[in-house]
Amino acid sequence: MNVLNFDSKLCERTRRQLDAYLSNELLVETTSEVVRHLESCKGCAEELESRMRVRAALRRAALRQLPPPHLAPSIHQRLRRAQPALWLRLRSTTWAWGLAAALALVAVGAAGQRLLALRHSRQMVRNILALGVEDHIDCALRGHNYPDVARSQDELRRRLGPECAGLLPVVEEELPGFQVLEAHICSLPDDPRKYVHFIARGEGVILSVILTRRDGESLPAGRLLAADASAKLYEAHLSDMDVAGFESRNYFGFVVSALGQDRVLQIARNLAPPVRSMLDQSSSATAAPHNVSNLSAEASRL
């Protein structure tokens, strides 16, 4: 049987505080009390020393684990590769013509060049689909720019503005099982591009339907690029999100969620034809009631 010949209550209290003392988390007064006790109690001092040894050994061993040398360059490269998406978002006619010319040159090249073009086109699809994913993540997921209870129809229409309000019933009808919580026009920081953004909840996830002007960009055609060539639908898995994209005469449309590629593609397959049709009708009609051809003006008003 161990016999304690010191103030066991004080020792108990000190040992309860040793973890916080070790982490430098005690108040100044408490630290002084602990230090005073440690100076006079060999048992507690040894207990502290033992805990410090383990902590120091753990830190020393852990810090010897170094990242592989290729990791930093690889991260630099990936960050740099993220840059072209910014380029694609720039409204530069000159640049767009340059890209078109470059693609044309590649397309008429040899087989190797065609492979290169295919890879480039795939990247282009991903860059365009990334527009929708970025807005979904930034506005809906991180920004949480939607209410827990769906806004009223009047409020949703008001937020969309007269030019875009007509899209609301179309989107709602093609999203059975989902409730449209929010609809607005938004943009990403430091980026002039505007997005018409519908945020819906259903099947346990948040789903975005996003429209944005093409500004001269196009989803490259080709059976090897489209997920559904007949419906002209494209898909990708980016930043843990599944995105399906389509285009109308002037707009890109995206369905973004974490529902899985098949489900997102299925939703886009239903949604794309009526949305496409409405967008094309609106942009060709000069005085259509739901003209969405001038989102920039509408967005700047908002």
Place this chain on the structure above:
Amino acid sequence: MGADVAVFSQSKNRLEEFESTAIPHLPDLYRTAKFLVRDSAEAEDLVQETFLEGWRSFHRFQPVSNCRAWLFTILFHRIHHLRRRQLKTPRTESFEHPAETDSLAAAPPLPQEIRDEDILAALDNLPPEFREVVIMADVQEFSYKETAEALKIPLGTVMSRLSRARKLLRRELTAVARGYGIGPGESKSGEGRAR
């Protein structure tokens, strides 16, 4: 076109600013990820994704705030997301409220020299919830508050998990000491023996 060049140049400068602020924390992020997911390739992916996500939301980062803590918050968000997806998270409620108190009885002896492989093996044997707290507090030397914020758990949980994790580490090392034939009588300083 001039405006386009200006926008691109601005974003390039921002990328350089992000890299100079964030990349120095790469070793800490990598070793944390490695200890938690135990797989080098997966740890590399997590760290890469952390930096990409950090870059995407860099416009929200306040220069006065702690970049290191911010990056760790992103990393843990991704690690927890990965765990949820893999459905591998073992539940460890029984460890949350340790019944034992800080006993005054003889603390078991530790090996005189704690070898790296022994302490890392002991760390590896900890339940993930304890491992992440002990890495944050003892390896990365974050405060309780910063640890709680990064892991999204209450401060009291950080304290109880850290205390329990340290005890478990010592228990593991004691087992190693026994393996070396070190018993209470052989302990160099007689440490932990109640008098």
